[in-house]
Amino acid sequence: MRLRNKPWVKDEMRTFDNLLEEPETYKGRWAEWFHNDHPIQIELGTGKGNFITTLAEKNPDLNYLGVEVREEVLVYAVRKAKQKNLENISFLWFNVEKIEQCFNPGEVSRIYLNFSDPWPKSRHAKRRLTHASFLEKYKQILLPGKEIHMKTDNEKLFEFSLNELSHAGFQLKNITLDLHQSDYMEAREVMTEYEQKFVERGMKIYRLEAAWMGDK
Ligand SMILES: C[S@@+](CC[C@H](N)C(=O)[O-])C[C@H]1O[C@@H](n2cnc3c(N)ncnc32)[C@H](O)[C@@H]1O
Numbered sequence: 001m002r003l004r005n006k007p008w009v010k011d012e013m014r015t016f017d018n019l020l021e022e023p024e025t026y027k028g029r030w031a032e033w034f035h036n037d038h039p040i041q042i043e044l045g046t047g048k049g050n051f052i053t054t055l056a057e058k059n060p061d062l063n064y065l066g067v068e069v070r071e072e073v074l075v076y077a078v079r080k081a082k083q084k085n086l087e088n089i090s091f092l093w094f095n096v097e098k099i100e101q102c103f104n105p106g107e108v109s110r111i112y113l114n115f116s117d118p119w120p121k122s123r124h125a126k127r128r129l130t131h132a133s134f135l136e137k138y139k140q141i142l143l144p145g146k147e148i149h150m151k152t153d154n155e156k157l158f159e160f161s162l163n164e165l166s167h168a169g170f171q172l173k174n175i176t177l178d179l180h181q182s183d184y185m186e187a188r189e190v191m192t193e194y195e196q197k198f199v200e201r202g203m204k205i206y207r208l209e210a211a212w213m214g215d216k
Contacts, residue, residue: 006072009071009072009075010071012075013071013074013075013078013093016078016082016091018078018081018082018086018089018090018091019074019078019090019091019093020033020090020091020092020093020094021093021094023065023092023094023102024098024101024102026102027101027102027103027104027107028103028104028107030063030065030103030107033090034063034088034090036063038061038062038063038088039062039063039109039110040062040063040064040065040103040107040108040109041055041062041063041064041065041108041109041110041111041112042064042065042066042067042108042110042111042112043064043065043066043067043111043112043113043114044067044096044099044111044112044113044116044129045067045068045069045096045113045114045115045116045117045129046066046067046068046074046077046091046114047068047073047077047114047115047192047193047194048073048076048077048080048193049066049068049074049076049077049078049080049081049091050080050191050192050193050196051112051114051190051191051192051195052064052066052077052089052112053077053080053081053084053086053089054190055190056081056084056086056088056089057084057086058190059088060087060088062088062109063088063089064088064089064090065089065090065091065092066089066090066091066092067091067092067094067096067099068091068092068093068094069093069094069095069096071093074091074093077091078091096129096134097134099137099138099141100137100140100141102141103140103141104141105140105141106141106142106143106144107141107143108141108142108143108146109142109143109146110146110147110148110149111138111142111147111148111149112148112149112150113129113130113148113149113150113151113152114150114151114152114192114194114195115151115152115153115192115194115195115198116128116129116130116150116152116157117129118152118154118156118157120156125160128157128160128161130150130157130160130161130164130165131164132164132167132168135164135165135168135170136168138212139168139212142212144212144213144214145211145212145213145214146211146212147209147210147211147212148165148170148209148210148212149187149207149208149209149210150207150208150209150210151179151187151192151195151205151206151207152205152206152207153194153195153198153203153204153205153206154206155206158206158208161208162175162208165208165210169212169213170210170211170212170213171210171211171212171213172208172209172210173208173209173210173211174207174208174209175207175208175209176206176207176208177204177206178204178205178206179204179205179206179207180199180204180205182207184207187207
């Protein structure tokens with residue numbers, strides 16, 4: 001649904017103090033924003049925010065940033081965090097294409113990619129958030145030894161991502177082709193909005209972890 005159908009969205013967004021429209025200004029200064037130097041985990045394409053707000057609630061010693069370009073879904077995420085009075089989470093109203101402009105090298109300790117748009121046509125492959133060009137940006141901001149955690153219902157996107165990550169030098173581990181029938185209890189516990197729908201329909205969820213070991 002586009003913004004023109006929901007004119008209240010932009011007004012409500014501007015009332016939130018946990019939302020950044022120009023997050024580049026905090027590059028290298030996130031400790032100032034959060035008033036502490038706890039590790040920062042980010043979710044790219046956060047949607048309505050169930051996943052990242054639940055993590056923030058469970059882990060008060062970590063800081064979380066949800067990145068989302070569509071205000072009509074982001075508004076729900078920001079509201080959730082406010083209703084839970086969470087101090088350790090904020091949201092970037094921002095396009096992942098420019099993510100390297102928001103963080104100094106090594107400023108991010110984990111990246112979550114949950115149910116990213118699959119962009120099935122080959123001519124749109126560059127828009128997939130695990131395309132090599134995005135992985136180069138993630139390498140710039142990720143602390144060496146730290147990880148990307150990805151979940152998807154889309155087999156083709158999963159296959160594409162395994163190849164892209166492997167070619168980019170990420171170390172793959174804990175791969176499952178059916179998360180909710182697996183032993184990865186912790187990863188099963190916290191679900192996204194899309195995941196809840198897919199699991200209810202009995203669909204399989206693919207998951208991987210990819211560690212960036214730094215330039216050799
Ligand atoms: C399929 S939805 C999944 C939402 C959520 N992660 C979930 O699992 O419920 C993908 C989300 O990624 C966002 N997105 C896609 N490309 C993006 C980009 N380049 N920058 C920021 N957000 C993006 C979309 O707007 C959409 O909300």
